[in-house]
Every structure is written in structure tokens, then in C-alpha cells.
Amino acid sequence: MTRPSRPARVLASALAAGTLLATAACADESGTPEASTVSPAAERSPAPSATPALTGAGAQAALITPADIEDDWQLANDAATWRNTMLVGKVDVAQFLTAKADAADCQRLLDGLYSDSLLGRTTGASGLRGFTSEDSRLLYQVGDYGSANLNATLDWLKSLPEKCNQFTATAADGSPRTVQVVEYKEPPKVGDALAALTVTVQGTSNGQPAKTTLDVTVFRVGASGAAVTNGGLSGVDHDSTVLALQNGAQRLKDVLSGKTPAPLPSQFD
Structure with a gap:
């Protein structure tokens, strides 16, 4: 037509x-x-940044306090020098028959836990605070790491229960250590994104059988993030991990929005 x-x-x-x-x-x-x-x-004027940068004073204000985790936790003065020798070991690459690259991820996990560097290098301000309760330690780190870097770290952590479910590492004295990495079941929903693991290391310490269990959790709020590592030879108090995450995320949100965190934490149901 x-x-x-x-x-x-x-x-x-x-x-x-x-x-x-x-x-x-x-x-x-x-x-x-x-x-x-x-x-x-x-x-139109340029749009303001979605999330303000964390200042030095803000990083210190965002750190949790003993009141945030309750129980018998005491503030430690030497947290920056803590090193858990149960986490020292060289991953046995021969175990990873079909995915040797996974061995590098498992080694990175052990090294990051030992040196308290799971979050990588900050792009801005940061802070660190530790707490002790009998033979357990809880380390809380917060800083400005950049949202892209934090998302990459979170994705990496989430992949570890599959990549590093169970493997062997050789200690400095040549003794074997068995490491298990599992997903932390039902962690609280905090921040913009979260990764949560429970890591167990079995071996010997000073010639005696030893076992240490740690909750390893990281969350992001904007371009800032925080890590909670909690546990010890007597196991791990998951309730303290939950409180550290909930109250820590709230403190960080308050600081980034220009507020002063409350002296006492809110009550969570």
C-alpha cells in the first residue's frame, strides 16, 4: 500500500x-x-556525595565501647599488637586438586586474621579497639576503605565457605592444623552489606592440643566499613558478636550523618 x-x-x-x-x-x-x-x-549545582568521608574524630567516635557488648568484656590497651599464633600456618596446596587458586584465598584468610588486615588498606581515617573476657578477645576495626574495595572484600569473604570449607595448614614447628570455614548462620542485618563467617582452627599450642574458634564479620555503610573478630580457645560468644555488629553499625551511621552516638546503646529485640 x-x-x-x-x-x-x-x-x-x-x-x-x-x-x-x-x-x-x-x-x-x-x-x-x-x-x-x-x-x-x-x-544545577553538583550533587553532594552520597556518604560523607569518615574523619579521624569520627572513626574514634564510631568505635564500640564495653557497654555495647555487655557481659564481662574489658577494654584492652594492647589490641593493636594482638597476634593469635594459632592462625600462623602455610596452607597445603596439594589438597586443592581441582582449584589450586583457592589455596591462595585460604592463605589470605589466615594471614589477614593473624595481622588484623582483612579489610585491606584504608583510603582515609580508621580506628581500632579491643576487648577481653577470660581467654576470649573481641577486636573491632572501623575505617574509610572505599565502597568498591569493601564490596570486593565482602564478595571474597562470602566465597570462602565453599573455597576453604576445610583445609590443612602447617605451623611453624611443622605440626598440622585443620581449619574449617563455615557461614555464620543468621547474622543480624546491619549496614548496607554484610559478610559473616565462623572459623575454627585445631592443632597444638606449646605441645598441647588446642582449638580456637572465631566469628569473622565485616559490614559496610557507604564507603566506610567495620570488622568484628570475636572468639578464643573456649569458643565464641555469638551474642557478643551480634551486639558488636548492631551497635557498631548504628554508631557508624550516626557519625556519618553528623550525629553524636548515644552514650548507651539502643536495646535490640
Whole structure:
């Protein structure tokens, strides 16, 4: 079917409109534009950053206190120098028959836990605080790491229960250590994103059988994040991990929104 041609008056109108538009963009005889068009986008000021950067004072204010985790936790003065020798070991690569690259992830986990560097390097301010209760330790770290880096760390941690479910590492004295990595079941929903594991290491310490269990959790709020590592030779108190996550996330949110965290934590049901 042949499409009918447009009436001549329609084409004439379109040509006239095009001529008017072209004329409006031209300069008058004095060289001054007769009209200028500014796009709405150019008139708008740049959008503010979605999440403010964490300052040094803010990082310290975002750190949890003994009141946030309750029970018998005491503030420690030497948390920055803590090193758990049960986490020292060289992963047996031969166990990873079909995925040797996974061995590198397992080694990174052990090394990161030993050196308290799971979150990597900060891009801004950071803070660290430790607590002790009998033979258990709880370490809380907070800092500005960048959202992309934190998301990559969270994705990596979430992959470990499959990659590193159980493996053997050789201690400095040549003795074997069995490491198990499982998903932390039903962690509290905090921050913008969260990864939660429970890591168990069995072997010997000073020639005696030993077993240490740790909750290893990381969450992100904007470009800032925090890590909670909690446990020891007597096992792990999951309730303290939950409180550290809940109250820590609230403190970080308050600081990033310009508020002062409450001296006492909120009560969670």
C-alpha cells in the first residue's frame, strides 16, 4: 500500500520552524547573540556525595565501647599488637586438586586474621579497639576503605565457605592444623552489606592440643566499613558478636550523618 504524501502546507510549516530555530542561534549585526539556551543540567549545582568521608574524630567516635557488648568484656590497651599464633600456618596446596587458586584465598584468610588486615588498606581515617573476657578477645576495626574495595572484600569473604570449607595448614614447628570455614548462620542485618563467617582452627599450642574458634564479620555503610573478630580457645560468644555488629553499625551511621552516638546503646529485640 502506497503511503500518502504529506500536504504541502505541513512541509512548509516544518521548513519555516527550522528556519526560525536556525535564526535564533545566529548573532545580530553587533555580534551579540539574540538568544542563548542554557540546559537545566548546567544550571544545577553538583550533587553532594552520597556518604560523607569518615574523619579521624569520627572513626574514634564510631568505635564500640564495653557497654555495647555487655557481659564481662574489658577494654584492652594492647589490641593493636594482638597476634593469635594459632592462625600462623602455610596452607597445603596439594589438597586443592581441582582449584589450586583457592589455596591462595585460604592463605589470605589466615594471614589477614593473624595481622588484623582483612579489610585491606584504608583510603582515609580508621580506628581500632579491643576487648577481653577470660581467654576470649573481641577486636573491632572501623575505617574509610572505599565502597568498591569493601564490596570486593565482602564478595571474597562470602566465597570462602565453599573455597576453604576445610583445609590443612602447617605451623611453624611443622605440626598440622585443620581449619574449617563455615557461614555464620543468621547474622543480624546491619549496614548496607554484610559478610559473616565462623572459623575454627585445631592443632597444638606449646605441645598441647588446642582449638580456637572465631566469628569473622565485616559490614559496610557507604564507603566506610567495620570488622568484628570475636572468639578464643573456649569458643565464641555469638551474642557478643551480634551486639558488636548492631551497635557498631548504628554508631557508624550516626557519625556519618553528623550525629553524636548515644552514650548507651539502643536495646535490640
